[in-house]
Every structure is written in structure tokens, then in C-alpha cells.
Amino acid sequence: MTLEKQFDRVMEEAYYLAGKQVDYWANYFIRSLRQKGGLVTAKRMLVPQRGGTAQAGFQRLVDAGRPDLAIEHRVLEERFRTLFTPSELAEAQRRVDALPKHAIRKPVPPEANHPETLAETRTYEEGAVRRVLVSVYERDPAARSACLRKHGVLCAVCEMNFEERYGEIGEGFIHVHHKKPLAACRGDYQLNPEKDLVPVCPNCHAMLHTSDPPLSVEELKAAMDKRATD
Ligand SMILES: [Zn+2]
Numbered sequence: 001m002t003l004e005k006q007f008d009r010v011m012e013e014a015y016y017l018a019g020k021q022v023d024y025w026a027n028y029f030i031r032s033l034r035q036k037g038g039l040v041t042a043k044r045m046l047v048p049q050r051g052g053t054a055q056a057g058f059q060r061l062v063d064a065g066r067p068d069l070a071i072e073h074r075v076l077e078e079r080f081r082t083l084f085t086p087s088e089l090a091e092a093q094r095r096v097d098a099l100p101k102h103a104i105r106k107p108v109p110p111e112a113n114h115p116e117t118l119a120e121t122r123t124y125e126e127g128a129v130r131r132v133l134v135s136v137y138e139r140d141p142a143a144r145s146a147c148l149r150k151h152g153v154l155c156a157v158c159e160m161n162f163e164e165r166y167g168e169i170g171e172g173f174i175h176v177h178h179k180k181p182l183a184a185c186r187g188d189y190q191l192n193p194e195k196d197l198v199p200v201c202p203n204c205h206a207m208l209h210t211s212d213p214p215l216s217v218e219e220l221k222a223a224m225d226k227r228a229t230d
């Protein structure tokens with residue numbers, strides 16, 4: 001297989017990975033891949049531009065806590081570097097280097113994992129504002145009821161229903177999880193309770209927060225499916 005064909009394949013894999021893991025199905029991207037191939041698509045995305053679709057896609061992955069899925073990382077792989085010009089490589093590197101530290105996913109140890117009590121007073125070198133906002137969104141009663149009106153009270157990961165499980169006392173009980181932690185730190189962010197919040201049981205909620213930024217609902221479901229078939 002030629003290097004270019006290998007790159008095509010890696011680009012297509014990147015599309016499906018982002019779709020499956022963070023529910024980002026980049027239509028423009030797959031259309032371009034099929035019409036023009038991976039290399040032309042990547043090169044176009046590496047043209048420096050302000051607020052273009054390439055950056056929007058990159059931002060989408062950053063917001064999902066998965067900048068590692070961005071094609072910039074594939075471009076920078078040692079084996080593919082010869083396919084690109086020095087300025088294309090420099091642009092990819094610039095974008096990767098521009099990521100704030102809090103955008104890069106790191107594990108949260110069990111003793112620090114308290115999704116329901118993300119402390120407002122806790123201070124972080126970076127991301128303090130983000131922490132505060134996330135917990136505010138997850139606790140906001142109006143946002144919560146808008147989310148539950150749309151999605152119901154079943155856990156979006158394991159489908160647990162508290163009333164079914166515990167009877168009357170469980171009626172209406174569920175956590176809501178905010179899916180877009182990093183978007184929250186941008187000044188222009190407007191919460192969309194139907195899209196940005198998701199109902200989850202406390203167990204699944206804690207499992208989503210085993211990473212910071214958190215896992216996506218799709219990733220946690222995939223991990224559970226994998227566990228079930230192991
Ligand atoms: Zn659950």
C-alpha cells in the first residue's frame with residue numbers, strides 16, 4: 001500500500017472514531033475524503049484561516065475532551081510527515097501547541113472523583129472558571145428540567161430508571177451531566193439544555209468523570225459493551 005493510501009485509511013478511521021466516540025460525524029469531512037482523498041482534504045484543512053470549518057471541527061473535538069482525535073495529530077505522525085510541506089506541518093504543530101493544558105485528558109483518581117460536588121471553591125491553575133460553570137449547569141433546576149423534558153429520566157448510558165428500581169421514592173431521581181466542559185470556558189457559550197446536558201445515573205456519572213475532560217456517553221457505552229462481550 002502506498003503511503004498516500006495508508007494516509008487515506010487513517011483519515012477515514014479518524015472520521016469513524018470521532019463519530020463513534022464523541023458523536024461528531026463531520027459530514028463535510030467524509031464528503032471531501034470520498035471526493036478528493038485524504039491528502040487533499042488534510043492539506044485544505046491545514047490552510048491557515050480564521051473561523052473556518054477546519055478550526056470548527058478541531059474545536060468540536062477539543063470541547064469533547066478529545067483533541068487527540070484531530071487529524072492534526074495524524075499529519076504529525078512520523079510516517080506521514082514526508083507527505084506535507086514544512087509550512088503545513090508547522091500549522092498542524094501550531095494548533096496542537098495552542099491547546100490549553102486543561103483540554104488534554106487526564107485520569108481522575110477515585111478519591112478525587114465527586115461528580116455531584118465539583119467544588120466551587122476548589123482552585124486550579126487553569127480551568128477554575130470551567131469547573132465552576134460545569135457544576136452550575138449540572139445543578140441549574142431550569143436547565144435540568146429542560147433536559148429531562150427532552151430526554152426523560154432514564155440513564156443515557158445504562159438505562160437505569162430509579163422509579164422502576166426503587167419504587168415511588170425513586171420517582172424523578174437522576175443526575176444531569178454537562179457534556180461540553182471546555183466550551184463553558186468561552187465567553188460566548190450559551191447552554192443548550194437539550195443538547196449539552198444528558199441524564200445519567202450517579203454510577204455512570206462518576207464513571208464519565210474518571211477522566212478530565214470527562215468521557216463521552218458513547219465512549220462509556222462502548223466500554224460497557226466491550227466488558228459485556230469479554
Ligand atoms: Zn447509568
Ligand SMILES: [Zn+2]
Pocket residue numbers: 115138176177178205208209
Ligand atoms: Zn458530569
